[in-house]
Amino acid sequence: xxxxxxxxxxxxxETEAEESDEKHGCPECGGDIANDTEHGExxxxxxxxxxxxxxxxxxPEWRAFDAQEKDEKSRVGAPTTNMMHDKGxxxxxxxxxxxxxxxxxxxxxxxxxxxxxxxxxRFRTRDSKERNLKQALGEIDRMASALGLPDNVRxxxxxxxxxxxxxxxxxxxxxxxxxxxxxxxxxxxxxVPRSLDEVAGVCRVDKDEIARTYRYVARELxxxxxxxxxxxxxxxxxxxxxxxxxxxxxxRELLSNAKExxxxxxxxxxxxxxxxxxxxxxxxxEKVTQSEVGEVADISEVTIRNRYHELLEAxxxxxxx
DNA sequence: ATGGTTTTTACTGCGTC
DNA sequence: GACGCGGTAAAAACCAT
Numbered sequence: 001x002x003x004x005x006x007x008x009x010x011x012x013x014e015t016e017a018e019e020s021d022e023k024h025g026c027p028e029c030g031g032d033i034a035n036d037t038e039h040g041e042x043x044x045x046x047x048x049x050x051x052x053x054x055x056x057x058x059x060p061e062w063r064a065f066d067a068q069e070k071d072e073k074s075r076v077g078a079p080t081t082n083m084m085h086d087k088g089x090x091x092x093x094x095x096x097x098x099x100x101x102x103x104x105x106x107x108x109x110x111x112x113x114x115x116x117x118x119x120x121x122r123f124r125t126r127d128s129k130e131r132n133l134k135q136a137l138g139e140i141d142r143m144a145s146a147l148g149l150p151d152n153v154r155x156x157x158x159x160x161x162x163x164x165x166x167x168x169x170x171x172x173x174x175x176x177x178x179x180x181x182x183x184x185x186x187x188x189x190x191x192v193p194r195s196l197d198e199v200a201g202v203c204r205v206d207k208d209e210i211a212r213t214y215r216y217v218a219r220e221l222x223x224x225x226x227x228x229x230x231x232x233x234x235x236x237x238x239x240x241x242x243x244x245x246x247x248x249x250x251x252r253e254l255l256s257n258a259k260e261x262x263x264x265x266x267x268x269x270x271x272x273x274x275x276x277x278x279x280x281x282x283x284x285x286e287k288v289t290q291s292e293v294g295e296v297a298d299i300s301e302v303t304i305r306n307r308y309h310e311l312l313e314a315x316x317x318x319x320x321x
Numbered sequence: 322a323t324g325g326t327t328t329t330t331a332c333t334g335c336g337t338c
Numbered sequence: 339g340a341c342g343c344g345g346t347a348a349a350a351a352c353c354a355t
Binding site for chain 3: 266289290291301302305
Binding site for chain 1: 326327328329330
């Protein structure tokens with residue numbers, strides 16, 4: 001199927017250079033000068049003085065017959081295709097040991113081609129990694145912005161992604177999936193976790209895949225990430241609900257008490273945090289409703305109620321002792 | 322796949338504005 | 339009557355086995 005040293009062909013339609021004949025005066029004789037685009041020179045038509053040379057023809061090398069065509073035909077190069085990772089811009093060396101005329105190559109030539117193939121392949125995969133990385137980093141950046149994550153998290157995410165790439169963890173997984181997982185992991189590591197749902201909200205990958213990929217990546221890279229600390233959600237929820245510092249502090253207290261009482265294990269950290277924020281809002285008279293908290297925390301009201309009772313119980317138990 | 326645990330969904334009753 | 343809240347039962351989701 002493959003061609004020789006492959007050039008996907010394109011239609012060169014009209015390639016004649018356009019002769020533009022803007023005329024100014026020649027500095028030498030005052031005669032007409034013409035812009036000879038074919039040779040890249042600006043030359044006087046009377047005395048032959050070359051006014052300028054090596055100028056670059058930036059015009060289209062094909063002729064457009066109407067405005068639409070002009071738009072379609074941009075400058076230069078074979079048509080690109082998105083079906084290849086590099087849009088078909090890199091060189092392919094055919095595996096057949098034939099020259100352009102179909103004749104077999106001498107054994108010396110064959111060996112040479114083998115070497116070339118090997119090196120070409122090496123460079124190309126390196127390039128493809130670079131491109132892969134570039135795209136992934138773009139994604140990470142975009143998602144991080146959408147989630148309001150700071151720069152250092154993006155850094156971490158990039159590093160994680162790079163490592164995943166180096167360890168060949170990508171095959172079989174989507175770039176977007178892995179970059180999302182990297183970001184998710186980075187956010188958790190940095191102590192500003194985002195829930196899986198939140199992360200899933202800003203990318204085209206569904207939650208399951210992120211979770212799966214995350215687990216895989218974390219295991220393979222030996223990323224050690226403690227289960228998210230409920231307290232780390234508090235500041236964000238509090239600010240989303242426009243609660244005071246005092247309330248946030250109160251919420252943190254409740255959570256650390258709960259930790260002492262050992263309430264939190266197996267329960268979702270988000271739910272705990274949400275309940276603490278809700279409870280704190282009551283205690284500081286800045287009442288927000290359960291559904292409001294549920295909204296920003298992405299947690300059902302029922303869960304908030306359950307956790308919030310447990311929190312208060314733990315608080316009381318502590319007060320007694 | 323399975324079973325145990327947690328979370329969610331949906332519904333109900335109560336009190337208040 | 340709408341709203342906030344509490345509770346319950348059943349379904350769904352999650353996790354380790």
